[in-house]
Amino acid sequence: MWSDACTTLAVDRRAANLETWEAWTAAMQIYNAVFDITIPEPGTPVEFMFDHKVRHTTATGPRYFADAGVWDMAFYLAITCRDQDRWTKLCHIDVELLRRAQQGQGREYNPFTYHWIAARQAYILHRPNLVEELTAAMELSDPARAEFGDPDYLNKVVFPQMNTFLTFAQGDSDGFNEALANGLTLWRDYNTANEERAQDVKNVTPLGLLALACMGYDRSFHEAGFRLEVESDYLPKHIVERSWYGEFDI
Template identity: 55%
Template structure:
């Protein structure tokens, strides 16, 4: 069964007017990491915002500049964990935005948390970066938990089981089903999770789609993906303010899972992706730009 999920558009004229300025600011932000990596998390979120803006102007990601913005966001988010994995004060060479940057390792910091890990993971998945993906999956969940605690950041307990499920799946380790089941259980507000509509419309749909992908159930995956995209649109159009929020341009987790399903079909022809949506940028989804330049 084929699904077609409509998307809403974020129409901000200033984005078009400042397109070149955003590209220049992205380069400046990335260059600033060479002076100090302590604000790396802020740099990562800013660079990702520029990538989101690029998608409002180029919804299919058909322009090379959009892919450059997208891969730069992936590289900076993954650099957070490269810097956290190395001994504090040592030099780490990171490829970011067409250049190799020599950065100073921070050791685990407040930004070494489950939220940033998830963004880094899904971005790496959409960029088909197997090396970075596996490195993230080797990153200890206990370090994510402790870093968040030291930074005064509170995450629902489900987040750590969600990370563990994804790590186990990628590395083909035991525990995927168990961690996923626990994550779904703990993300239920009736079990004490905080987050309201975010849990029902943004968090659970990702887990549900992944459950069916991991189980190899193509029909159920497509249904869950379509439901998730619909819920994403519902959440981000519930108020006029949300409808203009840049976070509503693309559901990163669902896009990443759709990319996984698209690629899985290349080796398992019986597993097909039957969902189309403006929320799934065509040239990111089909990997059309992958390999265009070194990342």
């Protein structure tokens, strides 16, 4: 579903067409449905929306594919779709469940990944451990301390998201815009460094930075002095400005 959403967005870079919004929300629904189905006790009736229809199934209990990477996608997509119920539910998921999912599939994430998730959960749920978790995430994502991973990816894709989030959490409007703009530049540099990355349709937008841009845009409506000033082809205008929000149930 993510590939479908990116393919649609690649043709409609501003997300001006309703079909783009439909593909985008469908991806959000699928990624969030993973946790709707795996978090409750096995056998619990589950209801979720997909493709304009309410679907019914039963919970399976924990599964290996409900891991940190899928959580990231589900969270960011929920933010861009402005679905507070979904992103709040995701923030109540115990990080240890995501860690166990990783172990169950033999897939490994850097330790900073779980601090980064915990930091976002702390921000959304007003928990007191935000500074502690974000500091740990930023420090452990340093290529000198990360257990593995491409240093360029860590420096140009991972860290800029955290830095932009930090300025947002601090309420620093100027710093937020500077960090976001710098993050977009670094993301572009990384994803155009070779032909394979440049031709990958899934690189049509930096989802984490897009979600943060949406948060900045929304914040500007209820907090004097905070504003989103960054415009970019990597930030689809009609997703950032929630032009299609409320067009249909999601």
